[in-house]
Amino acid sequence: MIGVFYLTSFTRALQGTTCWRDCHSEENNSRSRFLQQATMQFSRRKKVISSSLTEYGHSLQLYSQPPIENISLSEFETFAVERLKLLKTVDNLGVSYVKGSEDYKRKLSTEISNLNFPFRSEAGMVATELEKRRKDHISHFILRLAYCQTEDLRRWFIQQEMDLFRHRFTDLPSKFKTEFLHRNDLHYDTASTEEKEALMEKLVSSTFMVSGTTVLEQDFYKVPFQDALDLVKMRKIFLRAGFAYIPHQDIVTIVLNDFRTQLSKALALTARSLPTVQSDERLQPLLSHLSHAYVGQDYSIQKNVGKISLEQIDQLSVKSFPLCMRELQRSLREQHHLRHGGRMQYGLFLKGVGLTLDQALQFWRAEFIKGKVDSDKFDKAYAYSIRHMFGKEGKRTDYTPYSCMKIILSNPPSQGDFHGCPFRHSDPELLKQRLQTYKLSQAGISQVMELVKGMHYQLACQKYFELTHNIEDSGFTLNHPNQYFAESQRLLTGVGEMRKEADAPRGGQAVPAPTAPDALQDQPANPGPAFTEITKDLDSFFQDY
Amino acid sequence: MSDYDPASLPDLLPLYYRRLFPFSQYYRWLNYGGVTKSYFQNREFSFTLKDDVYVRYQSFSTQSELEKEIQKMNPYKIDIGAVYSHRPNQHNTVKSGSFQALEKELVFDIDMTDYDDVRSCCSAADICSKCWTLMTIAIRILDRALREDFGFRHLLWVYSGRRGVHCWVCDASARKLPVAARSAVCEYLSLVKGGEDTVKKVQLTDPIHPFIKESLAVVEHYFSRYALGEQDILGSKESAGRVLALLQDDILLNQCDLEQNQWKELLLYFQSESNAGKRWERLKALVNQKRSKRGSHAEKEIMLQYCYPRLDVNVSKGVNHLLKSPFSVHPKTGRISVPIDLRELDRFDPFDVPTISCICEELDRPLRPEEELQEPRDGEREVGEKRRIRDYKRTSLAKYIRAFDLFLDGMERSRKGELLRKSDLQNDF
Numbered sequence: 001m002i003g004v005f006y007l008t009s010f011t012r013a014l015q016g017t018t019c020w021r022d023c024h025s026e027e028n029n030s031r032s033r034f035l036q037q038a039t040m041q042f043s044r045r046k047k048v049i050s051s052s053l054t055e056y057g058h059s060l061q062l063y064s065q066p067p068i069e070n071i072s073l074s075e076f077e078t079f080a081v082e083r084l085k086l087l088k089t090v091d092n093l094g095v096s097y098v099k100g101s102e103d104y105k106r107k108l109s110t111e112i113s114n115l116n117f118p119f120r121s122e123a124g125m126v127a128t129e130l131e132k133r134r135k136d137h138i139s140h141f142i143l144r145l146a147y148c149q150t151e152d153l154r155r156w157f158i159q160q161e162m163d164l165f166r167h168r169f170t171d172l173p174s175k176f177k178t179e180f181l182h183r184n185d186l187h188y189d190t191a192s193t194e195e196k197e198a199l200m201e202k203l204v205s206s207t208f209m210v211s212g213t214t215v216l217e218q219d220f221y222k223v224p225f226q227d228a229l230d231l232v233k234m235r236k237i238f239l240r241a242g243f244a245y246i247p248h249q250d251i252v253t254i255v256l257n258d259f260r261t262q263l264s265k266a267l268a269l270t271a272r273s274l275p276t277v278q279s280d281e282r283l284q285p286l287l288s289h290l291s292h293a294y295v296g297q298d299y300s301i302q303k304n305v306g307k308i309s310l311e312q313i314d315q316l317s318v319k320s321f322p323l324c325m326r327e328l329q330r331s332l333r334e335q336h337h338l339r340h341g342g343r344m345q346y347g348l349f350l351k352g353v354g355l356t357l358d359q360a361l362q363f364w365r366a367e368f369i370k371g372k373v374d375s376d377k378f379d380k381a382y383a384y385s386i387r388h389m390f391g392k393e394g395k396r397t398d399y400t401p402y403s404c405m406k407i408i409l410s411n412p413p414s415q416g417d418f419h420g421c422p423f424r425h426s427d428p429e430l431l432k433q434r435l436q437t438y439k440l441s442q443a444g445i446s447q448v449m450e451l452v453k454g455m456h457y458q459l460a461c462q463k464y465f466e467l468t469h470n471i472e473d474s475g476f477t478l479n480h481p482n483q484y485f486a487e488s489q490r491l492l493t494g495v496g497e498m499r500k501e502a503d504a505p506r507g508g509q510a511v512p513a514p515t516a517p518d519a520l521q522d523q524p525a526n527p528g529p530a531f532t533e534i535t536k537d538l539d540s541f542f543q544d545y
Numbered sequence: 546m547s548d549y550d551p552a553s554l555p556d557l558l559p560l561y562y563r564r565l566f567p568f569s570q571y572y573r574w575l576n577y578g579g580v581t582k583s584y585f586q587n588r589e590f591s592f593t594l595k596d597d598v599y600v601r602y603q604s605f606s607t608q609s610e611l612e613k614e615i616q617k618m619n620p621y622k623i624d625i626g627a628v629y630s631h632r633p634n635q636h637n638t639v640k641s642g643s644f645q646a647l648e649k650e651l652v653f654d655i656d657m658t659d660y661d662d663v664r665s666c667c668s669a670a671d672i673c674s675k676c677w678t679l680m681t682i683a684i685r686i687l688d689r690a691l692r693e694d695f696g697f698r699h700l701l702w703v704y705s706g707r708r709g710v711h712c713w714v715c716d717a718s719a720r721k722l723p724v725a726a727r728s729a730v731c732e733y734l735s736l737v738k739g740g741e742d743t744v745k746k747v748q749l750t751d752p753i754h755p756f757i758k759e760s761l762a763v764v765e766h767y768f769s770r771y772a773l774g775e776q777d778i779l780g781s782k783e784s785a786g787r788v789l790a791l792l793q794d795d796i797l798l799n800q801c802d803l804e805q806n807q808w809k810e811l812l813l814y815f816q817s818e819s820n821a822g823k824r825w826e827r828l829k830a831l832v833n834q835k836r837s838k839r840g841s842h843a844e845k846e847i848m849l850q851y852c853y854p855r856l857d858v859n860v861s862k863g864v865n866h867l868l869k870s871p872f873s874v875h876p877k878t879g880r881i882s883v884p885i886d887l888r889e890l891d892r893f894d895p896f897d898v899p900t901i902s903c904i905c906e907e908l909d910r911p912l913r914p915e916e917e918l919q920e921p922r923d924g925e926r927e928v929g930e931k932r933r934i935r936d937y938k939r940t941s942l943a944k945y946i947r948a949f950d951l952f953l954d955g956m957e958r959s960r961k962g963e964l965l966r967k968s969d970l971q972n973d974f
């Protein structure tokens with residue numbers, strides 16, 4: 001049959017040949033173990049039909065076992081693409097709706113069934129249902145391969161998989177939830193009745209329980225607070241002596257916590273085995289294509305380096321910067337200083353816009369020495385961190401400009417800060433005033449404010465784009481400040497370079513090697529925790545002195 | 546007490562590090578009973594030298610190596626960093642990427658400059674005894690929450706030497722926390738949110754979480770003396786206006802005639818009554834009326850906005866973030882960064898904290914007769930350690946070192962308890 005390869009041949013390459021084994025006998029054991037754990041393992045000797053009831057006994061799984069069956073190339077591709085569609089929907093819905101709201105749930109459920117993934121199904125025995133579960137299983141593992149390569153890809157993948165899992169788990173009928181816990185050997189301690197009675201009032205007021213009776217009727221799981229960080233963060237549980245008291249209804253948080261831990265470990269391991277996968281010239285383009293098709297442009301790769309001059313920045317900030325960056329430029333000019341969060345957000349953005357390292361140094365120095373920092377202090381306290389930002393110091397990582405998601409969700413501004421997303425972090429009154437000073441029409445402002453009120457911050461920003469560029473429909477989905485800039489420049493100057501780049505899938509022989517594998521080869525022996533630490537490391541160089 | 550002159554610092558530091566700095570306690574702290582191998586050896590120290598020369602990644606194998614190096618370099622400031630996977634002073638020789646920060650105390654940094662929008666007495670780096678109450682409140686609230694809610698036991702509170710306080714949570718479990726957990730703890734503890742573009746920085750929702758109730762109880766205890774009295778937040782037209790602005794949105798948005806009228810009455814009342822206490826009572830009454838109709842915690846939100854601790858989250862989040870060491874000198878004020886004894890917290894006065902010039906002077910004072918007795922007889926040579934103990938005991942640094950000792954004893958005790966428990970467990974088998 002034309003077009004159908006059995007992937008056994010690919011995986012034989014993945015699992016290493018005898019020569020490779022002999023040359024590296026010491027590494028051999030651990031290597032092949034990683035491969036088995038981390039990548040899909042396709043049996044070489046015999047075909048195993050794995051759609052047995054025990055294997056897919058529940059509509060939901062934690063993906064702890066890799067699939068062990070042969071699969072055709074066409075199926076490989078279909079599965080992967082459809083799961084990506086699903087994850088992309090999860091991502092989009094999370095931006096446009098409040099997660100967990102009725103609209104969000106409805107739309108997501110529809111998409112899940114449209115794409116034929118298992119959902120809420122009680123009919124575990126039916127063949128079509130098993131087929132869905134198999135697809136869920138296999139497609140998840142394929143995407144692990146495609147999405148383990150860089151910190152950004154991993155973060156995106158984990159986030160979407162978690163949201164998807166949360167949705168599917170929450171929607172399960174109670175008895176299936178319990179069954180799921182059993183099946184996956186998840187056991188948690190519960191608080192005794194006496195304890196619940198003694199803490200009644202506090203449990204009621206910390207967990208949104210209507211009454212004491214509900215408290216007594218429900219199980220409260222006691223877990224170390226480290227295992228329920230999301231609930232701790234939002235003060236949604238009662239906390240005593242280091243233990244979080246989690247009502248049964250929120251058990252999903254702990255399960256998710258386990259899921260996240262497992263998944264990020266697995267991705268780190270997968271990343272380690274990746275060089276082998278990438279050496280296969282048939283699999284590599286496919287994976288590379290998968291990982292670039294849906295997360296959008298990688299803004300750490302600069303197309304316009306050195307194409308703008310420092311004199312242009314003020315003007316550009318008015319015409320082509322999104323509001324968050326426009327505000328940072330304004331504050332920097334006014335205060336001659338930006339605190340840590342602002343320097344990171346704005347500095348990386350400018351790097352993405354095309355400033356060279358020298359320009360960046362000159363830019364920040366010129367402004368800072370107008371304020372309280374003299375040139376000497378600037379060189380000591382700030383220059384290093386700017387070089388660091390360009391990957392010229394420390395671990396020499398090339399830092400990626402922040403996406404809207406990151407700006408909106410992490411590190412909110414506090415006293416003295418000007419970073420963040422104005423649509424998310426400004427008082428509506430002040431935001432309104434600002435938009436007035438920027439001469440937006442009254443009607444336009446109301447439209448923007450309406451979106452802000454509905455917590456659609458990126459849509460509000462997009463509306464702002466349309467209003468300031470005098471167009472009806474911007475025709476793109478905003479998810480990155482540098483994308484905003486590129487789109488604006490495209491409109492104003494007609495340079496469509498960025499746009500084209502974003503649409504063309506990368507990979508394949510004709511395209512020069514993307515940066516991701518390069519970065520990986522730099523530190524092949526060092527996956528896992530190191531990756532997550534990289535961004536944090538930079539932070540420490542940005543202290544305020 | 547003598548006035549401190551920053552120019553004298555280079556002359557005083559050698560004396561301080563030779564005769565006063567409590568090296569043995571310091572080592573006892575950071576060695577953590579030697580439980581984990583190389584814990585002290587892999588710890589990063591960094592020194593700020595003359596002319597702001599900043600040297601990172603210092604590390605030492607023993608107490609005496611640390612001592613010698615400090616006495617040689619005489620740093621203007623000492624910072625403590627993380628415990629790394631390798632010795633920090635060899636970080637260049639380690640294969641890139643494998644040199645990693647593994648553990649650090651969970652730390653908090655509260656800085657008075659973050660309260661500039663809510664204090665009228667001083668601004669920026671200045672502090673006075675009035676605004677110091679903010680630090681007292683911060684310590685009370687955080688200390689309780691870290692102990693009771695999070696179950697930590699070994700908290701070292703330290704005056705930064707100028708305008709703030711630091712907290713070092715030293716429990717083994719705290720030192721191991723990953724970044725995500727540290728930021729979750731911070732978020733749990735943060736109530737004041739928003740930057741320069743946010744007017745109303747505290748928003749409470751029903752039901753009020755037990756943690757917030759506990760914190761409110763602390764704020765309430767200080768509020769009328771501190772905010773209404775000392776800061777006089779309802780005194781002048783301007784400052785009262787700022788308080789009212791926090792209430793205004795809520796009332797005007799909710800286009801209800803009754804409330805609008807009450808609001809106008811309140812404004813009138815403020816015109817005729819200038820007593821801050823009475824103004825506050827009246828404001829509270831209005832909020833209470835509102836509350837009976839629909840949830841409003843405006844008066845609590847105001848109290849929190851003015852008094853609740855403001856954390857520098859970035860300092861707490863990172864494992865490899867450096868923080869000024871206890872017993873380091875503040876180069877600008879000359880004050881020693883000293884541990885704070887919480888049993889005496891309400892009496893703690895930052896202006897009482899000795900400066901380096903003051904304690905060095907105290908050393909030179911002639912001995913009192915009873916001290917004379919303890920002087921060694923001729924010919925007896927005394928070395929380092931003992932001499933130093935006798936030395937600091939003669940200065941006003943003594944009581945702060947005593948507080949440090951107490952903290953260390955507490956940790957020692959629980960380490961022993963832990964060991965006992967472990968061996969008991971073993972005996973069971």
Ligand code: SF4
Nearest residue numbers: 322324404421461481
């Ligand atoms: S939506 Fe994105 S680009 Fe727009 S202001 Fe917010 S963070 Fe900036």
Ligand SMILES: [Zn+2]
Nearest residue numbers: 666667673676
């Ligand atoms: Zn003051």
